[in-house]
Amino acid sequence: MxxxxxxxxxxxxxxxxxxxxxxxxxxxxxxxxxxxxxxxxxxxxxxxxxxxxxxxxxxxxxxxxxxxxxxxxxxxxxEEDGHRAPVVRRQERRRIDGHGIAENDGGVYELLTPDLNGALEATWVETPPGYDSSETPYRHNGEEFGLILSGAKDVYLDGVRHHLEAGDSIRYASTIPHWYVNSGDETCVAVWVITPPTW
Structure with missing residues (x-):
C-alpha cells in the first residue's frame, strides 16, 4: 500500500x-x-x-x-469516525433477533451498548406473561447479571428456580444451563448484562 x-x-x-x-x-x-x-x-x-x-x-x-x-x-x-458515540438514545436502540433466541418467542431484545466490540453487552429485555424458554436452555462462556425493572421473572439455573421481582438482581456463570419464565400477569422489563458479548 x-x-x-x-x-x-x-x-x-x-x-x-x-x-x-x-x-x-x-x-x-x-x-x-x-x-x-x-x-x-x-x-x-x-x-x-x-x-x-x-x-x-x-x-x-x-x-x-x-x-x-x-x-x-x-x-x-x-468513514473514519473514530469510536462509535458512547451514548445510545432510546429511539436508537438496535433490535436483536436470532442468535439463540427462539424466533417469535414474544420477547423484545434491544442492545443498550453502542456495539459488540467491548468486554460486555447490555440488553433491554421485555418478556410477556407466559414467556417460557425452558425448551431451549442457554449455556455459553462468560457471566451474566440481570436487574428486574418491572414485573417478575423466574430465572432457572440448572433447574433451580430463582424468583425475581422489581428491584431484584441476579448474577451467575453462563456455563450453567439457564432459562427464563414469566409466570406473572404483566410484562417483565429487565436489563441484562453479559460478558463477553454473545451475539
Missing part, C-alpha cells in the same frame, strides 16, 4: 483492520453468518472472512458489495 493509494481513497493497513472490525460487528448485529453475508454481497466466504480479520486488501468495489450486503452505504463503512 503506497501513499498514493491512500490519497486515492484506497484504505491503508490500519484502516483495513478498523473496517474489518466494523463489518464483523455489523454482520453480528444483523444476525448474519459469514456465509450469508457472502451470499447477500456476492463476495466469497473466504474474502469476507479475510476482510473481517483485516487480512485482505479488498478493492473498492468489493467493499461496496459488502456494504450493500449489510444494507448500508459505502460511506458508512469506510
Amino acid at each position: 503506497t501513499a498514493a493509494d491512500e490519497a486515492n481513497g484506497v484504505p491503508g493497513a490500519s484502516m483495513l483492520h478498523v473496517i474489518g472490525g466494523k463489518i464483523r460487528a455489523l454482520r453480528k448485529d444483523r444476525g448474519l453468518t459469514v456465509e450469508r453475508l457472502g451470499e447477500l454481497s456476492g463476495v466469497s466466504t473466504g474474502i469476507v472472512s479475510q476482510v473481517e480479520r483485516g487480512k485482505a486488501n479488498p478493492s473498492f468495489s468489493t467493499l461496496v458489495q459488502i456494504a450493500h450486503g449489510l444494507g448500508i452505504s459505502i460511506a458508512q463503512l469506510i
Whole structure:
C-alpha cells in the first residue's frame, strides 16, 4: 500500500483492520453468518472472512458489495469516525433477533451498548406473561447479571428456580444451563448484562 493509494481513497493497513472490525460487528448485529453475508454481497466466504480479520486488501468495489450486503452505504463503512458515540438514545436502540433466541418467542431484545466490540453487552429485555424458554436452555462462556425493572421473572439455573421481582438482581456463570419464565400477569422489563458479548 503506497501513499498514493491512500490519497486515492484506497484504505491503508490500519484502516483495513478498523473496517474489518466494523463489518464483523455489523454482520453480528444483523444476525448474519459469514456465509450469508457472502451470499447477500456476492463476495466469497473466504474474502469476507479475510476482510473481517483485516487480512485482505479488498478493492473498492468489493467493499461496496459488502456494504450493500449489510444494507448500508459505502460511506458508512469506510468513514473514519473514530469510536462509535458512547451514548445510545432510546429511539436508537438496535433490535436483536436470532442468535439463540427462539424466533417469535414474544420477547423484545434491544442492545443498550453502542456495539459488540467491548468486554460486555447490555440488553433491554421485555418478556410477556407466559414467556417460557425452558425448551431451549442457554449455556455459553462468560457471566451474566440481570436487574428486574418491572414485573417478575423466574430465572432457572440448572433447574433451580430463582424468583425475581422489581428491584431484584441476579448474577451467575453462563456455563450453567439457564432459562427464563414469566409466570406473572404483566410484562417483565429487565436489563441484562453479559460478558463477553454473545451475539
